Amino acid sequence: MTWADFWALIDTLNGEATQASCRRLAEELGRRSVHDIIGFAELHAEALYRLDQEKFGTLPVADLSDRDGRSFPQSADQFLYTRFAVVAAGQAVWEGVFFDVDKFAPYTSTEYDGEWLLYVPDRAYELATGKQWDRTTRYCFETFSNRDGWPHLRS
Template structure:
């Protein structure tokens, strides 16, 4: 059976709101003590949570604390947008849910100091800790930027 959203968010809660390296190592260690099926389930839920945030309304936001030389807003790159989405997920269920209704909530996670990249590696680290093997994984949802075609209507052919 797939990991429940409640279990996923409870595990995310161990991060204390941030996807820093120490918190992500701690989460990977905790996850590695569970059955491999739970590690896969966590990976699936993480991919889906990130996929659902893959929307133009979030990706078009500028980086909160940077500007171009001419003072214009500094756009998010595809990678920085992915890391911002990770930071939103790491902040927990209430933040993740709130950004869909309040764009300003998401905007604060675009700051250059708000990097959630480490969260991406938690399932792989947990799997390797649990099995001693590298994980060549795929998930139902692709979390890469622009994967959610419904979230980027102008990109649809």
Template sequence: MTMTWAGFWALIGTLDGEAGEAGCLRLAEELSELPVHDIEGFAERLAEALYRLDQEKFGTLPVADLTLRDGAPFPQSADSFLYARCAVVAAGRSVWESVFFDVDRFAPYTASTCDGESLLYVPDRAYELATGKEWERSTRHSCETFSNRDGWSHLGA
């Protein structure tokens, strides 16, 4: 993997802080111009960034703009937590780094209007654009919720 963290964050910076469909397509197109090993490296960095955010202190935050009928906090689902983590990554390096020191910085990204799902598909789109083939890939780290066992006290290491 030759994609450095600096290179990864520079590419993420092209999103201007949001993982909207148009921005993610633009990022995939830019990434597709790089060698395939850089596309793979981007996928590895993205998976690791999401994996590091897969922690109980973030995943148990309620959805920022929803409540249950009785007024109780609305919990994040496994999918909505994954998409919130994507939104944090799309917001850029400074936001991503800051949430580890202040969990409240993560909270706005749980809002139902804040969806980073499109970021997940950037490496696949870039690979397909670059090679004309569908990418059947796996990364060293899983981005799925609860995959970072160290981040969830009830799961144990």
């Protein structure tokens, strides 16, 4: 699968990773070959991995603060789901955040939650094969896995 194919499939989400839009994407992908599903999963993981950077992960949650007005940091899960939301927003948004961190910040809002996109490759594989897929991809998309993105964590 090419990046162009990947982003074309992501475009079917219409900018948001809702349960319904991700179900449609999984169904579309599930009608393709297992090779395409694996290719999608690889690019899916790589897109998230590339966003796993300190400059994004240390942004506060956009619409939450405590009683004293202090902002809340993103948790590891919040940051993962925020990265999914950025990917779901499409190629232009995804590419744009690398040049302007302020374009990433709105996606930290609790109104954005890209968690449903997490399950698309697994669901597509299950639809295509009737089996569950315990996959590993070249890139790990879990928070803090991109050591180059978190230079102060390198040992």
